Amino acid sequence: MTALTIKNLNVWFGAHHDRVDAVRGANFEVQVGESFGLVGESGSGKSTILKAITGLAPTWSGDISVEGTPLSGAKRDRAFYKTVQMVFQDPYASLHPRHTVDQVLSETLQLHGFKDIDTRVVKLLDDVGLGGKFRFRYPHQISGGQRQRVAVARALAGEPDILLLDEPTSALDVSVQAEILNLLTDLRDEHKLTYLMVSHDLPVIGHMCDRLAVMKDGEIVEVMDSEDLRQGTAKHDYSRSLLAASAAA
Amino acid sequence: MSLLEVENLWVRFPTRQGIFDAVRGVSFNLERERLGIVGESGSGKSMTGRAILRLIRKPGIVEADSIKLEGQNLLDLSEPEMREVRGQKISMVMQDPKFSLNPVMTIGDQIMEAYLLHNNTSKAQARVKAIEMLEAVSIRDPERVMRAYPHEMSGGMGQRIMIAMMLIPDPQILIADEPTSALDVSVQRQVLDIMDGLVKKRGMGLIFISHDLNLVSEFCDRVLIMYAGRIVEVCDADKLHEAKHPYTQGLLNSLPRLDQPKKYLEVLQRDEAWTKEDSVRGTR
Numbered sequence: 001m002t003a004l005t006i007k008n009l010n011v012w013f014g015a016h017h018d019r020v021d022a023v024r025g026a027n028f029e030v031q032v033g034e035s036f037g038l039v040g041e042s043g044s045g046k047s048t049i050l051k052a053i054t055g056l057a058p059t060w061s062g063d064i065s066v067e068g069t070p071l072s073g074a075k076r077d078r079a080f081y082k083t084v085q086m087v088f089q090d091p092y093a094s095l096h097p098r099h100t101v102d103q104v105l106s107e108t109l110q111l112h113g114f115k116d117i118d119t120r121v122v123k124l125l126d127d128v129g130l131g132g133k134f135r136f137r138y139p140h141q142i143s144g145g146q147r148q149r150v151a152v153a154r155a156l157a158g159e160p161d162i163l164l165l166d167e168p169t170s171a172l173d174v175s176v177q178a179e180i181l182n183l184l185t186d187l188r189d190e191h192k193l194t195y196l197m198v199s200h201d202l203p204v205i206g207h208m209c210d211r212l213a214v215m216k217d218g219e220i221v222e223v224m225d226s227e228d229l230r231q232g233t234a235k236h237d238y239s240r241s242l243l244a245a246s247a248a249a
Numbered sequence: 250m251s252l253l254e255v256e257n258l259w260v261r262f263p264t265r266q267g268i269f270d271a272v273r274g275v276s277f278n279l280e281r282e283r284l285g286i287v288g289e290s291g292s293g294k295s296m297t298g299r300a301i302l303r304l305i306r307k308p309g310i311v312e313a314d315s316i317k318l319e320g321q322n323l324l325d326l327s328e329p330e331m332r333e334v335r336g337q338k339i340s341m342v343m344q345d346p347k348f349s350l351n352p353v354m355t356i357g358d359q360i361m362e363a364y365l366l367h368n369n370t371s372k373a374q375a376r377v378k379a380i381e382m383l384e385a386v387s388i389r390d391p392e393r394v395m396r397a398y399p400h401e402m403s404g405g406m407g408q409r410i411m412i413a414m415m416l417i418p419d420p421q422i423l424i425a426d427e428p429t430s431a432l433d434v435s436v437q438r439q440v441l442d443i444m445d446g447l448v449k450k451r452g453m454g455l456i457f458i459s460h461d462l463n464l465v466s467e468f469c470d471r472v473l474i475m476y477a478g479r480i481v482e483v484c485d486a487d488k489l490h491e492a493k494h495p496y497t498q499g500l501l502n503s504l505p506r507l508d509q510p511k512k513y514l515e516v517l518q519r520d521e522a523w524t525k526e527d528s529v530r531g532t533r
Contacts, residue, residue: 043272043403043434173289173460178503178514185513200433207505207514230507245434 001067003162003194004030004053009062011045011052011139022048022057024218031051032161035188035195037205037226039242040215046198048218050164053196054086067161082112085155089167091147095139101125101150102135105157112158124153127190129183145176149183155189165197169204181208202246214239250277252454253301253422254340260296260478263308271296271309273478277531280423283448283455284531285461285469285486289500294458295480296422301456302324302339303331318422322350337367338413344427346407350399357395362412363382367418382413386443405436409443416447422454423447430459441468462489462500474500479528496523 011023023045030036038046051057053064060076065071066083088094095104105124109117125135128149139147148168157165168184169177174228181204187193199205205212206229214222214236234240260272272293277284286294289338300311303323316323319337326334335341343349360379361372368375376395378404386409399407408428415423425444429437445468448455459465467488467491474482474497482494492498499517 041435153477174462174500175289175503175517178505178516181505182513202434203505206507207510226510230510242435245438246352 001032002065003027003034004036004196005033005063005073006053007063009049009052009060009064011048011057011060013057013059013179022218023052023060026062026213026215028213028220030162030194030196032194033192034067034211035209037209037212038198038215039197039200039202039212041200041242042111042219044215045168045218046215047128050086050166050172050198053164054084066111078113081160082158083160084164085158086158086164086166087148087151087155087168090171091151091169092139092146094151095147097139100136100138101130101142104150104154107187108154108157120143120157127156127187128153139201143176144172145179148172148176148180152180152183152187159191160193162194162196165195167199168197170199170201182219184208190227200242202229214242250320251280251317252319253279254315254317255297255301256316258297258313258316259311260293260300260305261310261312263310270478274477275318275475275480275531276528277473277480277483278533279454279456280533281452281454282471283445283469283486285465285472286456286458286475287460287465287472287500288475289460289478292475293338294475295426296427297475298341298456298458302335302341304335304341308354329509334392335443336363336415337418339416339422339424340420340422341424341426342408342411342415342428342514345431346399346402346404346411349411350407352399353387354398355395356397356399356402356410360395360410360417363414364417365402368447370524378417379413382417383410385447386410386413387439388413402410403436405432408432409426410441411438411528412444416451420453424456424458426458427460428457428466430461437464451522462497463504466490471531473531477524479524479526480531481523481526481529483529494523495520 006026006028009023009026012019012021014020026049040046048057052060055074055076063070102121105121106117109120114120130146130149134142169180188195198207206226209226211225213220216238222239232243234243250366252368255386256276258272258275262269262271275297288294301316305311313324357379361375364375364378380391383394387407388394457469468484469486472484472486472489473480476496482492482497484492501514505514
């Protein structure tokens with residue numbers, strides 16, 4: 001079964017002469033349990049695809065379906081949020097500075113309609129490798145890696161099937177990045193999750209994903225297996241130049 | 250005599266919990282070379298760069314036995330004298346061009362301002378020089394860029410403009426604090442190539458501060474690895490992958506690699522002893 005189907009997706013911002021076509025004619029499918037990567041330079045439209053899926057970019061056309069259910073417009077129902085959740089790039093910006101970890105998680109759990117909030121908060125913190133001592137801390141009292149763990153815990157609160165990961169480690173140090181990527185690997189096994197991961201870092205995508213799409217100027221230029229990425233057998237010129245640039249750096 | 254000699258540098262910040270030492274007794278020198286400083290966030294690498302230019306604001310405290318620029322101890326200079334050094338002799342490029350360019354001034358005006366401040370010449374002359382500088386950092390159509398505002402520029406162009414501005418007074422030392430971290434890999438290369446060319450052509454000394462080990466090992470001549478405010482290891486950049494300190498090895502091993510797929514990445518195991526070791530001297 002496919003977890004996500006994107007067919008002929010166009011996303012644009014603005015109207016008339018101000019119109020910017022951020023994504024043009026994107027097509028790809030993500031199977032259940034798969035980890036799929038989107039790579040490209042900034043401005044290539046990779047994050048915009050995630051925004052269109054979650055309803056944060058209201059102006060789009062084409063077909064997006066989640067587990068067989070087609071989406072439309074910018075409105076998403078409760079069932080959608082139970083299926084799809086997102087982790088954002090910068091944990092410094094995505095957590096409320098005046099809410100404790102406990103508040104962040106219990107509010108989310110309440111919105112998902114759970115009753116046993118107390119036990120679930122403990123369980124969530126446990127799942128992401130944070131002990132109970134972090135429960136009543138504010139975001140400024142914990143490190144960047146720990147914040148990103150809280151953001152992941154919040155995404156997991158509704159027991160979703162699909163996680164959209166928008167550059168989840170690019171604001172973190174390499175040593176912390178390794179911890180978060182390992183955590184994501186574990187969580188995917190434990191919770192049978194499907195990942196759609198956006199990154200500009202090819203080695204990270206190669207490490208985390210089974211397949212990936214390379215984007216340039218709003219278009220997907222190539223969909224390939226990570227194995228091809230490792231072997232350096234990209235077909236499209238642009239993918240090859242991206243690979244060369246990241247191998248050199 | 251070295252271009253720059255830093256002897257026993259400390260940067261301290263008083264906090265409610267007592268004094269926090271951000272940089273703890275660091276010594277190194279810089280010749281006409283590309284010196285990399287790497288470490289995680291909080292390791293004191295940026296503070297070291299800022300301390301050299303005496304850019305640490307109160308209540309921060311900078312202490313050192315000496316910071317010598319061609320024999321001249323910068324700590325003895327008065328603030329107006331220091332202002333002569335900043336820009337003229339030592340320039341700094343910051344991480345994000347979005348925050349270091351003035352948003353309400355055209356690029357041309359900003360570059361010309363930098364030039365006119367340091368040289369007693371006409372505006373027309375400054376304009377010629379500014380265009381020349383933009384060309385030096387490979388900006389196509391410099392006439393158009395001169396009239397543009399920073400928000401009309403991409404990140405890579407913004408960073409090249411910053412470098413152009415820093416190079417106008419022809420400094421002897423360029424301190425680049427994460428100059429390419431906000432840029433894409435493909436643009437990163439261009440900016441590095443430009444900096445490399447300029448360092449070679451003008452015989453400048455470059456201090457390149459970065460958290461990206463691979464980038465530093467490829468781009469620099471020598472690398473200082475910092476941890477918790479100290480230099481834990483000094484090595485030649487091309488031998489970084491043979492580094493001996495467990496911290497450096499840990500950082501290198503935690504990077505995902507395309508040629509070595511594995512299920513789990515290695516996680517850096519920190520050792521309390523690393524923070525207690527004496528700082529390694531980064532001189533030669």
